[in-house]
Amino acid sequence: xxxxxxxxxxxxxxxxxxxxxxxxxxxxxxxxxxxxxxxxxxxxxxxxxxxxxxxxxxxxxxxxxxxxxxxxxxxxxxxxxxxxxxxxxxxxxxxx
Numbered sequence: 717x718x719x720x721x722x723x724x725x726x727x728x729x730x731x732x733x734x735x736x737x738x739x740x741x742x743x744x745x746x747x748x749x750x751x752x753x754x755x756x757x758x759x760x761x762x763x764x765x766x767x768x769x770x771x772x773x774x775x776x777x778x779x780x781x782x783x784x785x786x787x788x789x790x791x792x793x794x795x796x797x798x799x800x801x802x803x804x805x806x807x808x809x810x811x812x
Contacts, residue, residue: 743793746771746800754800757807758782771795779803783810 751771760778761767768774776794780786783806792798 743796745795746797750800754779754803
């Protein structure tokens with residue numbers, strides 16, 4: 717094997733390693749200030765004063781319900797920065 721082929725093989729192995737590493741990386745979570753901003757705009761408490769903990773699965777579900785997107789397959793995974801960005805965009809377009 718010549719040096720050129722070895723270099724190509726090493727580059728391929730490095731690229732494959734980087735791709736598989738990126739696939740296992742956990743999604744970036746929502747920042748706390750983003751969650752609080754969403755809560756200020758879409759109040760999760762009900763008429764009896766019950767309110768889920770901000771950032772909990774119940775809270776995410778209530779926010780999605782208020783915006784009419786609960787169960788919508790296009791909604792990103794809850795708790796991720798993509799979810800927060802999606803919800804913020806929905807708030808802007810819904811006039812909440």
